[in-house]
Amino acid sequence: MTSERIHFYYKNVTAEVIGTEHGLTAQQFQELAQKTTPLIEQLNQQRKASKVRYRDLPYNEQYPKQVREIASQVMNECENFVVLGIGGSALGNIALQTALNPYLYNLDAAQRKGPRLFVFDNVDPMQLSSFLDWIGDKLDKTIFNVISKSGRTAETAAQFLIIREMLLKKLGPGGYKKQIIATTDPKEGTLRKIVNEAGFRTLEVPDGVGGRWSVLSPVGLLSAAVGGIDIENLLAGARDMDQRVSRTDFFANPAALNAAINWHYYNAGKRISVMFPYAWRLKDLSDWYRQLWAESLGKTKNLKGLDVYVGPTPVNALGTTDQHSQVQLYREGPNDKIFTFLQVKQFDRDIVIGPAPESTPELSYLAGKQMSRLLNSEKLGTEYALLHDKRPCMTVLFDQVNAFTIGQFIYLFEATTSLAGLLFDINAYDQPAVELGKEATFALMDQPGYEDLAEKIKPVQQIDGGYLV
Numbered sequence: 434m435t436s437e438r439i440h441f442y443y444k445n446v447t448a449e450v451i452g453t454e455h456g457l458t459a460q461q462f463q464e465l466a467q468k469t470t471p472l473i474e475q476l477n478q479q480r481k482a483s484k485v486r487y488r489d490l491p492y493n494e495q496y497p498k499q500v501r502e503i504a505s506q507v508m509n510e511c512e513n514f515v516v517l518g519i520g521g522s523a524l525g526n527i528a529l530q531t532a533l534n535p536y537l538y539n540l541d542a543a544q545r546k547g548p549r550l551f552v553f554d555n556v557d558p559m560q561l562s563s564f565l566d567w568i569g570d571k572l573d574k575t576i577f578n579v580i581s582k583s584g585r586t587a588e589t590a591a592q593f594l595i596i597r598e599m600l601l602k603k604l605g606p607g608g609y610k611k612q613i614i615a616t617t618d619p620k621e622g623t624l625r626k627i628v629n630e631a632g633f634r635t636l637e638v639p640d641g642v643g644g645r646w647s648v649l650s651p652v653g654l655l656s657a658a659v660g661g662i663d664i665e666n667l668l669a670g671a672r673d674m675d676q677r678v679s680r681t682d683f684f685a686n687p688a689a690l691n692a693a694i695n696w697h698y699y700n701a702g703k704r705i706s707v708m709f710p711y712a713w714r715l716k717d718l719s720d721w722y723r724q725l726w727a728e729s730l731g732k733t734k735n736l737k738g739l740d741v742y743v744g745p746t747p748v749n750a751l752g753t754t755d756q757h758s759q760v761q762l763y764r765e766g767p768n769d770k771i772f773t774f775l776q777v778k779q780f781d782r783d784i785v786i787g788p789a790p791e792s793t794p795e796l797s798y799l800a801g802k803q804m805s806r807l808l809n810s811e812k813l814g815t816e817y818a819l820l821h822d823k824r825p826c827m828t829v830l831f832d833q834v835n836a837f838t839i840g841q842f843i844y845l846f847e848a849t850t851s852l853a854g855l856l857f858d859i860n861a862y863d864q865p866a867v868e869l870g871k872e873a874t875f876a877l878m879d880q881p882g883y884e885d886l887a888e889k890i891k892p893v894q895q896i897d898g899g900y901l902v
């Protein structure tokens with residue numbers, strides 16, 4: 434275990450920095466503490482009663498053991514490891530890979546410890562065809578990890594059926610069985626049925642843990658371990674953060690502060706929450722966060738069954754890239770956003786910027802400086818500019834980016850989302866609104882049982898020429 438930490442910094446949402454119209458006063462913080470403290474206790478109680486199952490994942494000893502066992506087989510068996518999944522069955526895998534493995538992991542064998550890693554979380558025929566063209570003669574050196582709790586998700590099922598056919602044709606039933614690892618519900622569901630027939634190696638999607646909360650289970654751990662990521666330290670980081678997010682002292686609990694500040698600003702009309710990492714490695718964590726925040730907090734009904742239509746809109750940006758794309762809007766557009774920067778103190782590697790040509794002395798201020806200094810100066814520069822325009826900013830400061838701090842980050846935002854759910858008084862663990870679109874797709878794809886819905890969709894399906902320009 435390492436000693437690096439992440440820290441949550443929130444001075445730049447205070448009235449002291451951005452004034453009383455947009456900033457929080459000491460009195461308002463006290464009110465937030467009063468509102469949130471009983472909810473921290475409530476969440477701690479729910480968790481003790483096993484009602485918040487994701488909170489126990491970092492303590493599960495069986496899952497990492499099973500994952501390590503399969504990962505060590507896979508690392509010997511294959512050159513390519515392909516995840517088929519979507520939503521919570523893919524975003525955590527992608528985030529871990531981007532955060533903890535080198536940028537050119539797939540291209541440069543010298544930079545990687547495991548097989549090449551691909552995650553397919555879409556059904557785009559152009560994208561998948563290109564991949565299938567490349568992988569077609571490498572199937573015996575490729576393991577496919579199909580991840581689906583239900584097994585009914587159309588995207589993952591379609592990808593699986595394509596790969597299944599290919600494997601059966603090229604490698605026969607033995608190859609089909611050997612090249613697939615399924616991560617799914619331990620007892621029921623469509624994929625479990627297929628697993629029971631085909632006899633694949635399997636891992637479980639834990640009972641009571643929804644997709645977007647499952648990255649610290651075998652769902653996210655297998656591809657991480659196969660890629661050489663230190664999953665023990667990842668889980669240790671989550672356990673470390675668990676101590677901090679369980680504290681009942683509001684001002685010592687980063688998840689409580691984060692949730693309460695977000696909740697306050699939502700109610701004050703700042704309904705857009707921008708996550709703005711200043712480290713390329715952290716960019717897919719903001720994608721993972723985007724799903725967690727949106728699916729968990731965007732709800733019609735509160736827990737009393739009343740219509741509330743709540744949900745902050747999560748947006749992700751990347752520093753410095755989006756300074757040249759979004760900051761004009763962020764500074765001069767409506768003051769309806771709050772910003773969460775991710776900043777890294779110590780990069781594992783750095784580059785010294787070379788000397789400027791004599792003809793361009795205006796560039797010599799860069800020469801001899803470290804690139805990380807430029808990146809962090811741009812973060813501070815952007816934050817300063819936003820604060821100048823009274824935009825509230827928070828920062829998650831990473832001492833370093835490693836498995837331990839990424840585990841902390843994941844757990845911090847999971848606990849923040851749970852507490853935000855309690856503040857909004859909604860169920861953060863379901864996603865009923867995702868269903869109708871899924872069912873409509875079943876109907877459009879002629880799934881028996883959906884004929885009535887297919888009729889209802891017709892007006893949307895038919896293009897009305899009167900409106901086509």
Ligand code: PA5
Nearest residue numbers: 520521522581582583586644645
């Ligand atoms: O968070 C969720 O519950 C969803 O994003 C699911 O992970 C996603 O819909 C995939 O579901 P499944 O694992 O059943 O294929």
